[in-house]
Amino acid sequence: MGRIAGLVLAGLLLAGAAPLGRVLLIAPGPNAGERAQEALIDARPGDTVRFAAGTYAFTTGLSLDVSGVTVEGAGKGKTILDFARQDSAGEGLLVTSDRVLVRNLTIRDTKGDGIKSKGSDRVTFQDLEVFWSGDPRAENGAYGVYPVSSTNVLIERVTVRGASDAGIYVGQSRNIIVRDSIAEYNVAGIEIENSMHADVFGNTVRHNTGGILVFDLPNLPIMGGHSTRIFANRVIDNDTPNFAPPGNIVASVPVGTGIMVMANRNVHVFDNEVSGNGSAAFMVIAYSQPFESEGYNPLPRDVVVRGNRLGRNGFAPAFPGGREIAAAVGGTLPPGLWDGVDRYRSGGREVRDPVHIHFDMPAITLNLGVAGAPPTAARPAPKAPPSAVPPPEPPPVILPADQPGLAR
Incomplete structure (x- = not known):
């Protein structure tokens, strides 16, 4: 049997397959950062770079450019990479290779983005925690x-x-799943x-500030976002004041936004629990700033919002003139807003x-004023x-x- 196993291994090596x-x-x-980066450089396809439990203090980021590698810790809160x-x-960690799985660790206080x-291609982020200590600040990393x-x-259980x-x-x-995760503050x-x-x-x-956003923006190498399903999520109590640095596109998102679709196509929003969002449960808007990108369409198209479970929303609209508009329609904005x-x-x-916006709940049409334009008087949204x-x-x-990491 030993001779057979040896022959099989030799055959695999001759055929070009990686060994176990x-x-x-x-x-x-000491020097954990240097040792970690050396391991990420020396790794071969099929290898696992494993961080034992404990806290690691890094002064520089880590990077992986080898395909087929797993980077893992002992669990969230057990292995902590402190930047x-x-x-x-x-x-904190930059991946530029394929078939990579990153799991079971915590990354905190990175200078820029976390991971x-x-x-x-085929990248999985699983059972991770990424956070910045203290209160939300504009100086925190963007993503x-x-x-x-x-x-x-x-992306799952993150x-x-x-x-x-x-x-x-x-x-x-392209081809994305985000599931069973928590995003807060x-x-x-x-x-x-x-x-x-x-x-x-x-x-x-x-x-x-805002719960879930589906955007398509101009002046990027890839435009024309489409075919997104937002479903079975809990989008609740989004009430953190906007702390984005000035000039960022999300700096215009009103506090208390539940789900916002901007300039994207074929987006379906259904079977979500949406409650406690002061500005609106759902916003569907165009990109209203000047652009020069040839072929870019700034309108939301083929957007369907249906079958969601709604609590109290629209009770404290934070966009300019929102409170006055709410007062004019009875004190609370309806769940659906379209510009x-x-x-x-x-x-x-x-x-x-013909943008084809479909709401199955009360909705109004108004310019939200989120891109510098003054809001207009509200009117009922057209019904199909x-x-x-x-x-x-x-x-x-x-x-x-x-x-990698896909449950079978």
Whole structure:
């Protein structure tokens, strides 16, 4: 049997298959940062870089550029990567390779973003905690968990607190699942931006400025975000004052926003619990700032908001003129707000688009004033005729069978 096993191993090596992976163990102590980065550089596909329980004080960020590697700790709150004294690199951990799993650890007080992947395929962030100590501050890092320009992204059982832009942010990416996570005390809890095919479900999003945002912005390498499902989330008590640095797009998000869709297409919002959001349960708006991106459409299109469980919302609107408008419609804004924009200028000409906004609850149309324009008087949102069929729901996101960490 030993001879057979040896022949099998030799055959695998000759065929180019990687042998069973190694475990590269890192323990707390002097020079832990150097030892950790050396392990991430020396790792081979199939290896695991494992941080033992304890607190690690790093002065620079870590990076991984080897595919097929697992980076793991002993558990959230047990393995703590502390970047409070970080003086270089913009992230706590930067991943630029494929088939990577990061799990079971805490990252705190990074100078910039907590964990970032860029240009990665099949990247999984699982059972993580990312936070900034103390009260929310503009000086905190922008993003907690931050995949960008990536495909086949899985984020699950992640907790993020204190991000000055978005706790969980996925940008310019494709085929995304964000589930069973907690985002609290960030400017935006969860943000899907300029991305295609995303499922966001089973999350608790509370005490942020805005709960869940689905945006599409101009002047980026990838535009035309579409096909997002936001469902079975708890979006509650988003009441943290906006602490984003001036000039950030999320700096205009009114405190007390539940779920906001801006300039994105084919977004379905359903079966969520939405309560305790002072400005509005749902906002559907156009991107209203000047832009020069050819082919960019600033309007929200084919947006369906249906079958959600609503508590008290719209009781303290924080956008300019919001309280006066609320008083004019009975003291509380209805759950659905749409800015009513169905045309824009491009290339010197006016373009009109049938945007197809569908609410199944009371809604009004008004300019929200969130981009510097004064709010207009509220009027009832147009209702689709009974024969109108809402745009079809996007299909569920299916990740590859070899997605790291995917439950079988």
